[in-house]
Amino acid sequence: MSANDFLSGGFAPAPESADHFEIKKSYDLFIGGKWVKTAKRFETTNPATGEVLSEVGLAGKKEVNQAVKAARRAYDGVWSKMSGAERGKYLFRIARLLQERAREFAVVETMDGGKPIRESRDVDVPLAAAHFFYHAGWADKLAYAFPGCEVAPIGVVGQVIPWNFPLLMAAWKIAPALACGNTVVLKPAETTPLTALKLAELFEDAGLPAGVVNIITGAGETGQALVEHPDVDKVAFTGSTAVGKTIRRAVAGTGKRFTLELGGKAANIVFEDAPINEAVEGIVNGIFFNQGHVCCAGSRLFVQESVADKVIKKLQKRMELLVVGNPLDKNTDIGAINSAEQLARIKALVKIGQEEGACMWQPSGGVPRKGNWFKPTLFTECAQSQRIVQEEIFGPVLAIQTFRTPQEAIAKANNTQYGLSGGVWTDKGSKIFKVTTALKAGVVWANTFNKFDPTSPFGGYKESGIGREGGLHGLSAYCQLIH
Amino acid sequence: MSNLSIPKTYKLFIGGKFPRTESGRILEIRGAKGAFLANASRASRKDFRNAVVVSRKAAGAWAKSTAYLKGQILYRIAEVLAGRSSQFEAELTAQGSSNAEADVAGAIALLVHYAGWSDKYQALFSSVNPVASPHFNFSVPEPTGVVSTVAPADGSLTGLVSVMAPVLVGGNSQVILTSGKILSAISFAEVLATSDVPAGVVNILTGMRDELVPEFAKHMDVNALLLCSDDDAEKKAVELEAAENLKRVSLQADKALSPSPYHILDFQEIKTTWHPVGV
Numbered sequence: 001m002s003a004n005d006f007l008s009g010g011f012a013p014a015p016e017s018a019d020h021f022e023i024k025k026s027y028d029l030f031i032g033g034k035w036v037k038t039a040k041r042f043e044t045t046n047p048a049t050g051e052v053l054s055e056v057g058l059a060g061k062k063e064v065n066q067a068v069k070a071a072r073r074a075y076d077g078v079w080s081k082m083s084g085a086e087r088g089k090y091l092f093r094i095a096r097l098l099q100e101r102a103r104e105f106a107v108v109e110t111m112d113g114g115k116p117i118r119e120s121r122d123v124d125v126p127l128a129a130a131h132f133f134y135h136a137g138w139a140d141k142l143a144y145a146f147p148g149c150e151v152a153p154i155g156v157v158g159q160v161i162p163w164n165f166p167l168l169m170a171a172w173k174i175a176p177a178l179a180c181g182n183t184v185v186l187k188p189a190e191t192t193p194l195t196a197l198k199l200a201e202l203f204e205d206a207g208l209p210a211g212v213v214n215i216i217t218g219a220g221e222t223g224q225a226l227v228e229h230p231d232v233d234k235v236a237f238t239g240s241t242a243v244g245k246t247i248r249r250a251v252a253g254t255g256k257r258f259t260l261e262l263g264g265k266a267a268n269i270v271f272e273d274a275p276i277n278e279a280v281e282g283i284v285n286g287i288f289f290n291q292g293h294v295c296c297a298g299s300r301l302f303v304q305e306s307v308a309d310k311v312i313k314k315l316q317k318r319m320e321l322l323v324v325g326n327p328l329d330k331n332t333d334i335g336a337i338n339s340a341e342q343l344a345r346i347k348a349l350v351k352i353g354q355e356e357g358a359c360m361w362q363p364s365g366g367v368p369r370k371g372n373w374f375k376p377t378l379f380t381e382c383a384q385s386q387r388i389v390q391e392e393i394f395g396p397v398l399a400i401q402t403f404r405t406p407q408e409a410i411a412k413a414n415n416t417q418y419g420l421s422g423g424v425w426t427d428k429g430s431k432i433f434k435v436t437t438a439l440k441a442g443v444v445w446a447n448t449f450n451k452f453d454p455t456s457p458f459g460g461y462k463e464s465g466i467g468r469e470g471g472l473h474g475l476s477a478y479c480q481l482i483h
Numbered sequence: 484m485s486n487l488s489i490p491k492t493y494k495l496f497i498g499g500k501f502p503r504t505e506s507g508r509i510l511e512i513r514g515a516k517g518a519f520l521a522n523a524s525r526a527s528r529k530d531f532r533n534a535v536v537v538s539r540k541a542a543g544a545w546a547k548s549t550a551y552l553k554g555q556i557l558y559r560i561a562e563v564l565a566g567r568s569s570q571f572e573a574e575l576t577a578q579g580s581s582n583a584e585a586d587v588a589g590a591i592a593l594l595v596h597y598a599g600w601s602d603k604y605q606a607l608f609s610s611v612n613p614v615a616s617p618h619f620n621f622s623v624p625e626p627t628g629v630v631s632t633v634a635p636a637d638g639s640l641t642g643l644v645s646v647m648a649p650v651l652v653g654g655n656s657q658v659i660l661t662s663g664k665i666l667s668a669i670s671f672a673e674v675l676a677t678s679d680v681p682a683g684v685v686n687i688l689t690g691m692r693d694e695l696v697p698e699f700a701k702h703m704d705v706n707a708l709l710l711c712s713d714d715d716a717e718k719k720a721v722e723l724e725a726a727e728n729l730k731r732v733s734l735q736a737d738k739a740l741s742p743s744p745y746h747i748l749d750f751q752e753i754k755t756t757w758h759p760v761g762v
Contacts, residue, residue, distance in 0.1 A: 248726040253719025446758045453614035472610045473753045
């Protein structure tokens with residue numbers, strides 16, 4: 001395929017090269033420090049081109065059991081006995097190795113998942129390394145984290161992560177678990193297994209003791225077997241609210257600990273006294289970052305009536321400039337939709353939005369012929385009851401509503417089952433605090449959006465999840481607090 | 484002149500009022516030697532739903548009231564209870580308690596303890612997060628909302644207060660189910676009603692656990708549940724029901740909770756706020 005197959009927004013193509021590293025033809029499971037072959041295998045493809053990138057092992061119950069056993073052995077034999085300072089040194093090593101191979105990880109992430117290279121290069125990979133770096137430092141300082149408590153590890157942790165931030169989610173889950181003295185079995189999503197498997201290569205290079213982290217690939221059934229395994233002490237899941245509830249039921253009565261990071265339908269609220277140009281950038285970043293495959297995406301926009309026309313016009317003008325196309329091109333703003341399945345879901349909900357009477361608008365540019373694509377899309381004339389306003393679309397689709405008073409904006413923003421994130425745009429400080437306090441959401445961005453940091457706790461209210469990850473508060477998800 | 488006593492009618496405590504159960508059912512309460520003490524109300528599922536409605540209405544203002552005020556009110560509950568301790572001791576003893584004096588003293592001590600936490604747990608559980616970008620970023624606890632509270636089955640006053648106080652001081656509203664020595668729970672509601680606890684912030688139902696616990700766990704407008712139980716089947720059932728709206732569930736042994744700010748934290752959500760730094 002030539003680079004010309006893609007549109008590049010009038011810019012000369014600037015594709016990142018993929019010739020400086022290897023994606024192997026096939027990957028096995030990483031269990032107990034060894035690469036374990038499986039009879040069943042499945043392919044992972046590049047969603048931008050449809051080409052097969054590699055073939056990976058499909059872990060069944062037998063392999064899940066093997067992985068949990070390896071994690072238990074490593075926990076009992078090595079990891080729970082090691083001093084925090086030594087555990088921390090391994091995490092520091094991993095952080096460094098990831099920084100060194102950052103370019104390779106960014107390219108693989110983009111090829112396997114479809115996200116723009118600019119994002120994998122500037123957000124996913126550096127943040128993943130930062131998560132290891134941050135948590136490395138906690139490993140020997142846990143006694144200071146929880147005043148009045150004794151702190152102990154939990155044991156074997158089963159982690160199931162999604163396809164929208166494959167490497168970042170792996171780091172986000174593995175780093176705190178190891179820092180707190182637990183061992184891990186991690187299952188990446190079936191459409192994006194490659195960076196987690198490459199991470200296993202780093203663990204080998206770092207000399208991490210066998211079994212401390214095990215990576216098993218597969219789909220929903222593999223994840224279910226892991227969650228239900230009786231020797232797993234804690235389950236950590238990031239994904240949809242529906243699956244999150246199933247997992248919540250699966251751990252009921254088992255005494256297993258759990259954290260759930262689930263769906264969202266964030267309200268991004270723009271007041272008339274907001275810095276409008278910055279707000280428009282924030283709206284774009286809020287919903288079109290990572291093709292809108294973001295649980296905390298600002299998918300509902302609330303604009304104060306007096307500035308609604310102005311904001312929407314500027315937004316449309318800005319959207320005309322967004323480059324949809326080759327994810328490996330450094331000019332690309334919106335990459336490929338992660339899978340044909342997800343594309344079908346986005347299309348179905350957009351169709352429902354039109355049928356329910358909302359008014360759709362898309363920029364004039366086209367999309368590449370091959371691969372999974374969806375143009376950045378906005379809906380105006382939306383009503384609170386419409387499905388595009390209530391349901392998580394997980395794509396580049398924005399539902400816009402207007403409001404007159406702050407009270408109305410807050411009431412509408414909170415009228416959802418979700419409560420993961422929210423945004424507020426105004427130059428008035430007291431209004432910021434009024435609204436951020438009133439929003440029932442775990443992360444609130446004021447005059448910014450979609451910012452992440454390992455020191456900053458992340459997680460939702462209501463049906464957006466239970467527990468926090470990252471920061472001081474995220475540590476408690478991986479510790480037993482004895483008080 | 485006749486000296487016939489005037490027995491109290493024990494009802495429910497919902498929205499700051501003392502209504503009878505809408506179901507018209509009673510729980511006959513007899514003392515240690517089988518003597519008739521009272522007909523308490525046997526709360527229904529409908530009573531619970533009514534209590535959740537008033538609890539939701541009361542939640543916002545209580546969450547917003549100052550930490551200082553919450554502390555004052557918890558201390559006030561301790562004061563009013565202390566002033567009536569002999570009445571509680573007699574009532575608990577009549578219901579079969581052998582250590583009523585210690586029980587009442589324990590309840591008062593817990594109230595004083597948690598009153599003092601009202602303006603301190605936030606500092607303990609907050610953080611300013613040194614993010615690697617030009618943003619000011621901080622995380623603070625906020626009340627979870629409406630809580631279903633199932634008190635220890637022994638019905639001790641200490642047990643009741645040990646579950647109520649951390650939920651209350653954390654700025655939540657709650658509906659409490661008591662069983663066991665339920666007459667004292669309703670008398671305790673009189674203490675709450677005269678201690679400036681806003682109406683609806685604490686609601687107390689007396690009734691059957693089997694009948695009401697599933698409803699406490701399943702209600703879609705309840706954000707969290709605290710269950711004191713040693714019954715594995717009951718705990719599992721509650722977790723399954725709570726999954727439907729992902730209630731936060733705190734499962735505790737069926738006895739009074741020892742005082743800890745971490746019981747307050749169980750009914751808090753951590754909110755993280757970002758703002759750019761610049762001119």
